[in-house]
Amino acid sequence: MTLNRRTLLGTAAAGALPLVTPMRAPRAQAGNTIRIGVLTDLSSLYTDLAGQGSVLAARMAVEDFNPGAKGFNVDIVSADHQNKADVGSTTARTWYDRDGVDAIVDVPNSGVALAVNQITREKNKVMLVSAGATTALTGASCTPNTIHWTYDTFSQAAGTGRAMVAAGGDSWFFITADYAFGHALEADTEKFVTASGGRVLGKVRTPFPGTTDFSSFLLQAQSSRAKVIGLANAGGDFINCVKQAGEFGITRRGQKLAGLLVFITDVHGLGLQTAQGLTLTDAFYWDRNDGSRAFSEKFHPRNRGIRPTMAHAGVYASTLHYLKAVEAVGAEKAKADGAAVVAKMKELRTADPLFGEGEIRPDGRKLHPMFLYEVKAPNESRGPWDYYKLIREIPIADAWRPLAEGGCSLVRT
Amino acid sequence: MDTIFGVPAVALYGQLMLGLINGAFYALLSLGLAVIFGMMNVINFTHGAQFMMGAFVAWMLLEWLGLSYWWALLLAPLIVGATGVVIERLMISRLYRLDHLYGLLLTFGLALIIEGVFRNLFGSSGIPYRIPDQLQGAMDLGFMFLPNYRGWVIVASVVVCFGTWFVIERTKLGAYLRAATERPLLVQAFGVNVPRMITLTYGFGVALAAFAGVLAAPIYSVNPNMGSQLIIVVFAVVVIGGMGSIAGSIVTGFGLGLVEGLTKVFYPEGSATVIFVIMAIVLLLRPAGLFGRA
Numbered sequence: 001m002t003l004n005r006r007t008l009l010g011t012a013a014a015g016a017l018p019l020v021t022p023m024r025a026p027r028a029q030a031g032n033t034i035r036i037g038v039l040t041d042l043s044s045l046y047t048d049l050a051g052q053g054s055v056l057a058a059r060m061a062v063e064d065f066n067p068g069a070k071g072f073n074v075d076i077v078s079a080d081h082q083n084k085a086d087v088g089s090t091t092a093r094t095w096y097d098r099d100g101v102d103a104i105v106d107v108p109n110s111g112v113a114l115a116v117n118q119i120t121r122e123k124n125k126v127m128l129v130s131a132g133a134t135t136a137l138t139g140a141s142c143t144p145n146t147i148h149w150t151y152d153t154f155s156q157a158a159g160t161g162r163a164m165v166a167a168g169g170d171s172w173f174f175i176t177a178d179y180a181f182g183h184a185l186e187a188d189t190e191k192f193v194t195a196s197g198g199r200v201l202g203k204v205r206t207p208f209p210g211t212t213d214f215s216s217f218l219l220q221a222q223s224s225r226a227k228v229i230g231l232a233n234a235g236g237d238f239i240n241c242v243k244q245a246g247e248f249g250i251t252r253r254g255q256k257l258a259g260l261l262v263f264i265t266d267v268h269g270l271g272l273q274t275a276q277g278l279t280l281t282d283a284f285y286w287d288r289n290d291g292s293r294a295f296s297e298k299f300h301p302r303n304r305g306i307r308p309t310m311a312h313a314g315v316y317a318s319t320l321h322y323l324k325a326v327e328a329v330g331a332e333k334a335k336a337d338g339a340a341v342v343a344k345m346k347e348l349r350t351a352d353p354l355f356g357e358g359e360i361r362p363d364g365r366k367l368h369p370m371f372l373y374e375v376k377a378p379n380e381s382r383g384p385w386d387y388y389k390l391i392r393e394i395p396i397a398d399a400w401r402p403l404a405e406g407g408c409s410l411v412r413t
Numbered sequence: 414m415d416t417i418f419g420v421p422a423v424a425l426y427g428q429l430m431l432g433l434i435n436g437a438f439y440a441l442l443s444l445g446l447a448v449i450f451g452m453m454n455v456i457n458f459t460h461g462a463q464f465m466m467g468a469f470v471a472w473m474l475l476e477w478l479g480l481s482y483w484w485a486l487l488l489a490p491l492i493v494g495a496t497g498v499v500i501e502r503l504m505i506s507r508l509y510r511l512d513h514l515y516g517l518l519l520t521f522g523l524a525l526i527i528e529g530v531f532r533n534l535f536g537s538s539g540i541p542y543r544i545p546d547q548l549q550g551a552m553d554l555g556f557m558f559l560p561n562y563r564g565w566v567i568v569a570s571v572v573v574c575f576g577t578w579f580v581i582e583r584t585k586l587g588a589y590l591r592a593a594t595e596r597p598l599l600v601q602a603f604g605v606n607v608p609r610m611i612t613l614t615y616g617f618g619v620a621l622a623a624f625a626g627v628l629a630a631p632i633y634s635v636n637p638n639m640g641s642q643l644i645i646v647v648f649a650v651v652v653i654g655g656m657g658s659i660a661g662s663i664v665t666g667f668g669l670g671l672v673e674g675l676t677k678v679f680y681p682e683g684s685a686t687v688i689f690v691i692m693a694i695v696l697l698l699r700p701a702g703l704f705g706r707a
Contacts, residue, residue: 043529044638047537178682207685212633212642216431216677216684219557223424239539239634247544247560247632249551269634271541306536 032331033073036062036319037101039091039116040131042080045209045236046108049263050131050311053303054106057312060298061319072331074323077101081112083209088112089119096123102335103128103322106315110134110181114141121145125338128322130314133234133261134184135401138363142408144339147322147346149366150314151283153181154401156260157188159281159372159394161230164258165196169228172258173221174203175214175241177233182208185232185260201226206233214241215248222250234261239269246274263309267375267387275387276377281370284313284354285388288371291353307385317352318366321345363408370399427557428678429671434563436670437570438625442643443650443662444574445621448581451657452594452614454513455505458521460647461640462528463619466493467626468635469531472542482545482631489627490620497619501612524641531637539636566628573624574663581659590614649692655705665703 038055041047055078067074077099081088088107095101096119103126107113113132120127121143128147129137135152172193176182182205190200201224204217218241221229229250231241238259245257259266262280286296286307295316299308308316325344326334334341342364350358350366358368373388381387403411442464449457470492471485480488500523508515548562581587593600593607601607626640633639654665669688676684695703 043532043537045537045636047532049538051537204681206681207683210642210685212639213431213435215434215563216428216674217681219424219427219431220678223421236537236539236634236636236638243634244632247562249558249560265536265538269538269540269636273543274541304536 031335032071033075033100034067034103034323034326034331034334035075035077035099035101036322037091037095037099037104038076038078038106038315039081039088039095039104039112040078040106041083041108042078044083046083046131046234048265048269048306049235049309050106050108050315053299053306053308053312054130054315056299056303057308057316058105058319060295061316061323065320065323067323067327070327072326081107081109083109083112085111085115089115092116092119093123096120096125100335102126102338103341105319105322106130106311107132108311110136110184111179113137114180117141117143117146120338123338126322126341128315128318130318131311133181135188135406136180136184138361138365139401139406139408142363142406142410144410145342147318147342147360147364147366149318150310151261151281151370152365152401153185153188153261155283155370155394155399156185156281157192158399159370160258160260160279161189161192162196162398163279163281163372163391164228164256165193165198169256169258170196170198171226172198172200172228172230173224173226174200174230174232175217175221176203176205177208177237178205179208181234182232186230189230189232189260206237208233208237211237212240213244215244218245218248218250222248222253222255226255228256228258230258230260232260234263235266238262239266242270242278243274263311264307264385264387265309268306268385272376272378272381272387275375278375279391280373280375280388281394282310282373282388283368283370284308284310285371285373285390287386287388288390291356295354313354317350317354320352321348321350324348361403362410363403363406364410365400365403365406367396367400369396370394423556425675425678428674430554430557430559431563432671432674432677433667434566434670435673436667437567438629438643438666439647439650439670440574440663440666441570441621441625441628442647443654443666444577444659445618445625446647446651447654447657447659447662448577448621449615449618450651451581451659452590453509453611454594455615456513456517456520457615457618458517458644459500459524459527460520460619460622461642461644462524463493463497463622463640464626464629464643465531465637465640466496466527467623468542468630468633468639469535469626470623471627471630472540472635475542482627485627485630486624490623493623493626494616494620498612498616501615505615506608506612524644528637528641535637537636537638539634539639542630542635544631562631566632569628570625573621577621578659578663646688649688653688653692653695653702655702658702658704658706661702661704 038058040050040054062074079091105128107129108131110132130150133153135154137148174186176186267275325341329344346360355368360366372391467489470489474480474485544562551560597607650665654661676687
């Protein structure tokens with residue numbers, strides 16, 4: 001046998017290394033072309049909730065804005081960060097230094113978002129976060145170059161966490177994805193639980209990515225006898241948790257699951273039979289009003305039938321608002337000074353068909369109401385993707401972390 | 414209540430049971446790899462993708478043809494196994510004379526392509542697949558609440574693993590197979606069609622992966638990444654057990670499932686790493702693996 005184990009293992013390790021495919025973007029062009037890079041997960045567990053749909057949402061924003069009529073061009077490029085902070089950082093540097101990218105949008109995965117956040121500031125470019133969740137982006141790590149648009153761990157905790165406690169769920173057990181996002185979501189939710197007199201009976205940190213069997217963690221949650229099992233994870237991790245909790249009869253025995261970050265694509269993946277009755281907090285639902293329905297009708301035929309998630313909506317709206325600010329400061333200045341564009345974005349009021357009118361706070365937090373939904377039972381659903389019923393709207397004052405509490409250095413007290 | 418290191422004994426039995434269930438998947442998958450490696454000396458990196466294909470074929474049979482889980486358990490391995498036969502005939506068979514690394518690279522590339530195609534067609538959030546009605550519900554074992562389906566997974570896996578071991582180690586067909594690996598020309602001289610036997614062996618190994626995929630469909634999210642998450646662990650299992658050792662891969666599969674289950678109780682953060690730690694130790698102390706012949 002000519003093959004020995006050492007060669008096998010070496011090759012296996014090499015195979016597991018990130019497959020960095022350099023983006024072949026055209027060289028930086030004339031001063032009036034704005035280039036937007038969609039940095040997202042194109043190959044793993046966040047692909048459906050962000051991924052290609054985010055690239056499409058950015059394209060649609062450019063189409064609707066029609067930059068040609070306003071005297072500048074806009075290019076969209078995209079890349080897969082594979083949920084690895086190092087891959088994301090390398091792509092961001094290459095984009096900024098070599099490919100003439102002016103703004104990076106979307107960035108699911110808080111770990112990657114935090115890494116790109118620093119690079120964006122260093123290069124004085126712009127980052128518009130939609131699918132990344134950590135509140136650190138508008139707190140300790142806030143920069144004059146970053147806008148956090150769609151949701152954050154605080155808004156999710158404030159919505160679902162508070163609603164569960166109000167409904168009598170005063171003892172909690174957390175199943176937490178073991179990285180920046182899970183930790184932030186768990187911490188924010190825990191604050192709401194203890195502030196309203198509840199208790200946290202235990203928590204377990206699950207390796208990320210790569211955990212597929214959650215039954216062991218679910219049984220630990222079960223034996224804690226907590227009334228609520230808080231799932232501080234997202235995407236495929238969340239789906240597997242809910243599926244396996246159903247299998248082990250955990251919900252039938254009276255414990256409630258709280259999905260702290262749930263996307264409509266997750267509900268679609270679970271099926272209504274399994275997902276019915278879940279309470280969730282969302283910034284955008286395709287069937288909420290005429291604006292969202294019109295957007296969805298244009299979006300889903302171009303996205304393999306997948307309806308837009310709140311991450312997609314955020315990419316669309318943030319790109320649109322960015323382009324308005326670029327128009328206001330002029331494309332040439334916008335390319336040279338990212339902070340100036342972000343300052344203009346904060347100065348202008350936001351207006352788009354998906355989130356309505358709103359504003360951006362000095363710390364970079366975009367403000368809009370959030371919504372508490374319940375997943376419909378199969379017999380209540382009238383058609384494909386008819387999944388949510390509204391419980392109530394969460395007003396801006398309750399949905400977001402108060403400006404003074406974030407510890408952002410841009411906020412003068 | 415009795416406790417072991419601060420964990421109630423009753424809870425611990427439950428966790429061991431879960432470890433055994435995960436071990437059942439490790440055993441089935443590493444068995445397929447061991448059969449393919451042991452008989453053909455090919456390191457089949459496509460194994461994870463073929464596991465995923467098994468789950469998807471089960472879903473397609475149900476959704477498009479209305480065939481139940483039980484049909485899928487029979488048909489999905491046959492269908493995916495047939496694709497394996499095609500891959501072996503068209504591609505892998507051309508590489509036997511080259512270094513084994515070429516086979517590894519080919520199968521790794523195929524895995525990436527297959528997963529990419531499925532991701533394009535079905536997205537990454539996965540699709541629902543229901544537990545068959547006959548296996549709904551659960552039994553109370555006293556120390557835990559065991560879903561009937563998980564019990565079935567253990568039974569099915571043990572039966573298939575034992576059957577495979579028996580065929581290869583204890584029957585005439587298995588003897589031909591093992592002889593063909595050692596002395597292909599001599600066996601051919603006795604009138605055995607060695608290339609066809611090799612092709613069918615690959616098809617069988619692939620079918621084992623697809624069988625595991627069908628078993629996994631109702632409990633894990635059926636999505637294009639489900640195999641790649643598992644395959645690296647399974648390779649570690651094969652290396653610990655000893656490359657190509659049939660019995661070794663089965664025993665190690667179940668054993669490491671148990672070890673992982675215990676880690677999930679005592680140090681959950683380490684549960685994704687513990688198998689690789691064991692692998693490193695085994696390689697240092699017994700480079701041929703626990704059951705391998707140096």
